[in-house]
Amino acid sequence: MLNDSLLRKLTWKFITSNSFAFTFLRERYIKQLQEPHGGYITSSIWNSFRTNYVELIKDGIWLIGENSQRDFWRDNWLGVLILDFLGIPDFPATHLYARVFDFIRDGRWILNYRFLARFSDLCFRIGRIAISPVTDYLVWPHSREGSVSCKTTYSRMFHDIPQCPLATALWEAVFSAFQRHVSADTWGSFFSAALSLVWHSVYDANRLGIGCIRNCVDDLLILHRFGLSGRPGKAPVIRSVVWSPHAPGWIKVFAFEAELLADSFAINYAWNLGWHRIWLESDSSYVVQLLLIRSDQVTWRVRQAWQRCIHQISHMEFQVSHIFREGNQMADDLSKHALGLSSDSWWSSTPLFCSSLVGNDCMGRESFRFS
Numbered sequence: 001m002l003n004d005s006l007l008r009k010l011t012w013k014f015i016t017s018n019s020f021a022f023t024f025l026r027e028r029y030i031k032q033l034q035e036p037h038g039g040y041i042t043s044s045i046w047n048s049f050r051t052n053y054v055e056l057i058k059d060g061i062w063l064i065g066e067n068s069q070r071d072f073w074r075d076n077w078l079g080v081l082i083l084d085f086l087g088i089p090d091f092p093a094t095h096l097y098a099r100v101f102d103f104i105r106d107g108r109w110i111l112n113y114r115f116l117a118r119f120s121d122l123c124f125r126i127g128r129i130a131i132s133p134v135t136d137y138l139v140w141p142h143s144r145e146g147s148v149s150c151k152t153t154y155s156r157m158f159h160d161i162p163q164c165p166l167a168t169a170l171w172e173a174v175f176s177a178f179q180r181h182v183s184a185d186t187w188g189s190f191f192s193a194a195l196s197l198v199w200h201s202v203y204d205a206n207r208l209g210i211g212c213i214r215n216c217v218d219d220l221l222i223l224h225r226f227g228l229s230g231r232p233g234k235a236p237v238i239r240s241v242v243w244s245p246h247a248p249g250w251i252k253v254f255a256f257e258a259e260l261l262a263d264s265f266a267i268n269y270a271w272n273l274g275w276h277r278i279w280l281e282s283d284s285s286y287v288v289q290l291l292l293i294r295s296d297q298v299t300w301r302v303r304q305a306w307q308r309c310i311h312q313i314s315h316m317e318f319q320v321s322h323i324f325r326e327g328n329q330m331a332d333d334l335s336k337h338a339l340g341l342s343s344d345s346w347w348s349s350t351p352l353f354c355s356s357l358v359g360n361d362c363m364g365r366e367s368f369r370f371s
Contacts, residue, residue, distance in 0.1 A: 005153040007045060011052040012148035015060075016138055056148070061141050063304050065134040066107055068100035075100075077136075078125060085122055107131045130264070132308035139300040146300030261302045262335075263287055264309035269346070277317045283325040283332075291320045326367040330357040 014022050030036055036050045043049070062070050062077040070077050073096045078085070088096070103110055109127055116123050139146030142156060263282060270278050282288055290298065294314065298306045325332055333354040338345070350358050 002150075002154065004048075005150045007048055008052050008056070008153045009148050009150050011049055012056060012140065014049075015053065015056060016147070056140065057138075059140065059142070060138040061300075062136055062138055063134075063146075063300065064100050064129070064131075064136050066101065066104050066131050067133075068104070068136050070100045070136055072098040072100050072103065078129070082122070086119065104131055107133075130268070130305040130308040132304065132311050134307050139303075141300070144299050146303070260287060260290075260298050260306050263291075264302070264305040267309045267312050268305075271312045271316075276315070278313070279319040279321070281321055281323050281328065281331075283323055283328050285322050288320050288322045329367065330354050330361060333357055 014025060017023075029041075036053050058076075060076065061079060062068075062075055064070055064077050068077070073082050073088075075081075077100060083096075103126075108131065109129075111123055111126070140148050140152075143149065143152040263280065266280065267278065280291070289295075291313065294310050296303065296307050296310055334351075337351075337353060
């Protein structure tokens with residue numbers, strides 16, 4: 001399995017790397033329709049390499065740019081092939097040909113009104129894909145980073161290995177002692193969980209003499225049962241937090257969820273409204289740091305929207321700053337309210353459910369943070 005994992009990682013680099021060597025090999029051995037060379041090649045790994053190539057292309061998802069050369073109907077850039085989504089048979093599909101960029105103009109989706117009326121669900125999914133001026137690239141949806149690594153590939157293969165009767169019987173005996181049943185399909189998961197439990201128990205035991213307990217009754221009672229005194233943590237630090245209004249001429253946008261997608265949507269709304277002098281305030285120091293260095297190294301599921309965000313703020317007069325959540329209570333209240341909404345909402349004035357918090361901010365009232 002280790003060799004297979006390494007070979008699959010090498011195949012992924014062959015597909016995605018822009019180095020001179022891999023670019024040369026792709027041009028020599030890959031056909032125009034992205035099918036590997038079908039003839040015989042003197043190589044000990046070519047057969048497995050070709051199989052991995054086909055599987056990775058099939059499993060991968062294309063993150064597209066505004067000049068995307070992907071096949072609109074046959075490439076997986078939506079999370080599902082459009083031909084499969086619409087249930088179009090193979091024969092009529094041979095007459096359908098279009099590139100994704102044929103449906104994009106000035107960074108926006110342009111879809112025929114008849115297509116919109118007939119396939120509203122599909123058009124809604126298409127409209128949610130952010131368009132940015134980047135080159136198409138393939139991501140592997142089974143990892144957070146979107147790339148194939150030996151670790152993630154090995155983990156997926158581990159769950160697919162044939163069941164060993166001896167190992168199954170052994171773990172049945174172990175779990176019968178705890179009056180629990182483990183099936184042949186789940187013994188691998190229990191084995192991983194058991195190793196993880198042992199590892200964390202050893203780690204916690206090693207830290208027992210030097211670490212600090214949480215200042216709570218539960219931890220204190222557990223330690224007393226083992227005859228240990230424990231070491232309480234330091235007293236909390238109390239900070240005064242006050243929200244400050246924006247400077248004249250600036251629009252302050254609050255990222256009311258500490259997540260990348262919420263920030264990118266906030267910037268996109270401001271961009272569409274023609275607000276090009278933006279001060280974004282977030283309680284996520286991670287997001288603030290990404291925006292300060294204009295980094296697009298984020299999880300692949302939000303990468304398209306985030307790349308659009310980076311492109312938009314690079315054409316703005318833009319500032320970003322961090323604020324503690326205690327000083328951002330209005331935005332925090334909006335995020336809680338948004339959990340009950342089924343669609344996007346926009347308020348041109350202060351909503352009633354958070355008007356008191358806005359009043360507190362305007363009057364400069366203090367909030368306190370304990371850490």
